Structures are given as structure tokens and as C-alpha cells.
Amino acid sequence: MRTQVAIIGGGPSGLLLSQLLHIRGIDSVVLERKTRDYVLGRIRAGVLERGLVSLMEEAGVADRMHREGLRHDGTLIAHGGDMFRVDFARTTGHSVMVYGQTEVTRDLYDAREAAGGQIVYNVEDVVIEGADTDTPFVSYTADGKSHRLACDFVAGCDGFHGVSRKTIPQDLRQEFEKVYPFGWLGILSETPPVNHELIYANSERGFALCSMRNANLSRYYIQCAMTDRVENWSDDAFWDELKRRLPQAAVAELQTGPSIEKSIAPLRSFVCEPMQWGRLFLCGDAAHIVPPTGAKGLNTAASDVHYLYNGLRQFYEEGDRSGIDRYSERALARVWKAERFSWWFSSLMHRYRDQSEFDLRMQRAELDFLASDAAAQAAMAINYVGLDY
Numbered sequence: 058m059r060t061q062v063a064i065i066g067g068g069p070s071g072l073l074l075s076q077l078l079h080i081r082g083i084d085s086v087v088l089e090r091k092t093r094d095y096v097l098g099r100i101r102a103g104v105l106e107r108g109l110v111s112l113m114e115e116a117g118v119a120d121r122m123h124r125e126g127l128r129h130d131g132t133l134i135a136h137g138g139d140m141f142r143v144d145f146a147r148t149t150g151h152s153v154m155v156y157g158q159t160e161v162t163r164d165l166y167d168a169r170e171a172a173g174g175q176i177v178y179n180v181e182d183v184v185i186e187g188a189d190t191d192t193p194f195v196s197y198t199a200d201g202k203s204h205r206l207a208c209d210f211v212a213g214c215d216g217f218h219g220v221s222r223k224t225i226p227q228d229l230r231q232e233f234e235k236v237y238p239f240g241w242l243g244i245l246s247e248t249p250p251v252n253h254e255l256i257y258a259n260s261e262r263g264f265a266l267c268s269m270r271n272a273n274l275s276r277y278y279i280q281c282a283m284t285d286r287v288e289n290w291s292d293d294a295f296w297d298e299l300k301r302r303l304p305q306a307a308v309a310e311l312q313t314g315p316s317i318e319k320s321i322a323p324l325r326s327f328v329c330e331p332m333q334w335g336r337l338f339l340c341g342d343a344a345h346i347v348p349p350t351g352a353k354g355l356n357t358a359a360s361d362v363h364y365l366y367n368g369l370r371q372f373y374e375e376g377d378r379s380g381i382d383r384y385s386e387r388a389l390a391r392v393w394k395a396e397r398f399s400w401w402f403s404s405l406m407h408r409y410r411d412q413s414e415f416d417l418r419m420q421r422a423e424l425d426f427l428a429s430d431a432a433a434q435a436a437m438a439i440n441y442v443g444l445d446y
């Protein structure tokens with residue numbers, strides 16, 4: 058089998074890239090280790106930057122998002138019993154779209170399938186060969202048989218645990234990592250959101266977040282110990298702890314109910330440099346991870362897709378290699394800014410085990426500054442709605 062772009066991984070990065078290339082008449086094959094249902098079972102953040110909204114439009118998959126997604130013009134930040142609002146629309150002229158990553162992925166699968174796009178599920182033993190030559194290929198097993206997919210380029214969209222990043226020789230790659238000493242315990246419940254905007258709360262008992270998927274589906278998180286287990290948290294215990302971390306005004310509006318999903322996620326910052334090796338390009342979680350505070354994971358994956366898609370488009374349409382040659386440099390310049398924002402927002406909002414009284418005063422002073430200073434709010438808003446590509 059032969060294609061122009063072999064895409065490893067059918068998560069949002071791989072599917073969005075495949076769909077954008079398809080719109081430009083560039084052929085790709087997506088190789089996914091799991092099934093569509095498995096991929097759609099993963100629950101992830103649901104805040105889309107304007108750049109991703111535009112890419113969804115360009116990919117022709119934005120109709121349902123525009124119908125069902127919720128436009129948010131600002132967010133609430135709670136600390137020490139107070140709550141203030143950062144207005145994105147007034148400070149930046151932009152807003153964000155609240156629409157679950159699961160729905161983004163579902164729309165992309167539907168579009169790929171409707172267009173007859175090739176997605177091979179349940180692939181095993183994926184090996185990327187000859188990435189540093191002009192004739193790369195991907196070997197894999199599917200249905201018990203060995204296959205070989207020849208291609209011009211390989212897009213490594215296979216997430217943090219994929220094979221693509223490890224294909225770049227170790228002596229050519231540098232990895233930067235920070236693991237945070239806590240996790241997020243999250244639940245999904247069929248209850249109306251506590252507020253029409255998100256609430257990020259820094260409380261003395263730890264961080265809490267009130268988010269949503271739609272008018273009757275809410276997503277809540279509380280900071281927990283890394284050693285905590287989901288089984289140790291009944292729904293009642295979760296709601297009680299959440300209430301202790303929110304200001305009274307929010308608690309008064311909170312509607313609780315049975316959880317329909319409950320999970321614990323670790324928090325990590327990670328970047329791999331470079332993001333390309335010969336004809337192999339890394340996209341999304343394969344190259345970088347952010348802690349979820351600020352919801353930059355999917356959005357940063359989307360900015361990679363933007364640079365790679367435009368580089369490939371230039372190559373095929375104009376014979377211009379500059380976009381693909383500079384892919385890593387361009388993608389990383391933006392990745393590091395998203396890493397900084399996610400790290401900053403995480404550091405501002407969580408309680409750390411070894412935090413001294415001085416550290417706590419610094420956090421409080423920074424929150425007071427953000428609460429009262431228009432320039433500080435503008436800096437946050439610019440990052441939250443998404444930096445330019």
C-alpha cells in the first residue's frame with residue numbers, strides 16, 4: 058500500500074490532519090492502535106481556542122460545534138472566598154468555544170468516514186522505517202497479517218505513549234519534563250453547570266474547577282493526592298469536598314447528582330525537541346504534554362497540525378519545502394508559550410505539599426494582582442483564548 062502521508066494515531070491530532078489534507082486533495086492513511094469506540098471513550102478537556110475553531114471550519118467539520126458548542130467570553134477565578142472575572146471578549150476581542158474533545162473527535166471520525174478516508178483500526182507493531190531517507194515506510198500488523206505502507210511523509214500523532222517520538226534517535230532528541238506532586242479527580246454528572254462560565258478555584262484545601270459539556274452535563278475536578286484512588290471517593294465525598302473549595306455564592310447554585318464517570322489524571326509538563334527527524338513529524342501529545350489547567354492540550358496539538366498541514370500543503374501545491382523544513386522550529390516556538398501558560402496557571406491555582414508561608418503569600422499576592430489589574434488580566438486572556446499561530 059502507498060499513500061502521501063502516513064499518520065500514526067487516530068486521536069484528534071491525526072484525524073484533524075488527515076481531514077485537512079483531504080480537503081486539499083492530499084492522500085493519507087491513519088493507523089490507530091485501538092478502535093473508534095475506545096478512542097471516543099476517553100474524556101478530555103473541552104475548551105477550544107479560536108485557532109482550533111477556525112481549523113475545524115477549514116476542515117469542514119464545524120457545523121455541529123457551532124450549533125451545540127457554548128461560546129464563553131470570560132472565566133471566573135475564585136480565591137480566599139472572593140471571585141473575580143477575566144473578560145476575554147473585552148480584553149482580546151475573542152472568546153473560546155466550550156465543546157468536548159470527544160465531540161471534536163467524533164465529528165472528525167464521521168467526516169473521515171463519510172469521505173471514504175482510510176483509517177486502519179487495531180494495528181499492532183507499528184515501526185517507522187527510513188524516516189531519514191526520501192523513501193520512508195511504516196510496517197505494522199493488522200488482522201494477523203504484516204503490512205507495509207510506503208509514503209512521502211510520516212506524521213507521528215500517536216500520543217505520549219506512542220512509537221513515533223522514540224523513533225527519533227536518542228542522541229538527537231532532548232526531553233524536558235516536570236511532574237506535579239498531585240492529580241485531578243474529575244467527575245461527569247448529568248446536572249446543569251453551576252455557572253454559565255467556568256470557575257477555577259484556589260482554596261486552602263486545594264484546587265477545584267467547575268466546567269461543563271452542555272446545559273445538562275457538568276464536569277468538575279478537585280486536586281487530589283497522586284496516591285489517591287477513584288474507589289476511595291464516593292460521589293458524596295466528592296461533592297462535599299468540592300463545596301468546601303468553592304465560594305459560598307457558587308455552592309448555593311451547585312446542583313449535585315450521581316457521577317457518570319470518575320477518574321484521576323496526573324499532571325505533567327513535557328516537551329520533546331526537535332519535533333521532526335527527516336520525514337517524520339511529531340504532532341500533539343506525541344511531542345508535548347501540558348497540565349490540564351487552562352485546557353491547552355488539544356489546542357496545542359491543533360497548532361502543530363496547523364503548521365504541519367500548511368507545510369505539507371505548500372510542499373505538494375507549490376513545491377516549496379520551507380514550511381516542512383521549519384516545522385519543528387515554528388511548532389516549538391508556540392508549544393513553549395503554551396507550556397509556560399499551563400505551568401503558570403497550575404502553579405497559581407494549586408496547593409503544594411512543601412509550600413512555605415512565603416510561597417502562599419506570593420500566590421495570594423499574584424491572585425490579588427490578577428484580580429485588580431487590567432494588564433494582568435489581558436495577559437491571561439490573550440493566552441487563554443489562544444496565541445496567534
Ligand code: APR
Nearest residue numbers: 066067068069070089090183215216219341342354355358
Ligand atoms: N500505533 C498506532 N496508534 C497508536 C500507537 C501506536 N503505536 N500508540 C498510540 N496510538 C494512538 C492512541 O490509541 C490514540 O488514539 O494514538 C492516538 C493518540 O491520541 P491522543 O493521545 O489523544 O493524542 P493527540 O491526538 O495528540 O491529542 C492531543 O488529546 O490526549 C489528549 O490531552 C491531549 O488534549 C490533548 C489531545
Ligand code: PHB
Nearest residue numbers: 102103268349350351352
Ligand atoms: C474540562 O472541561 O474538562 C476542562 C476545562 C478547562 C480546563 C481543564 C479541563 O482548564
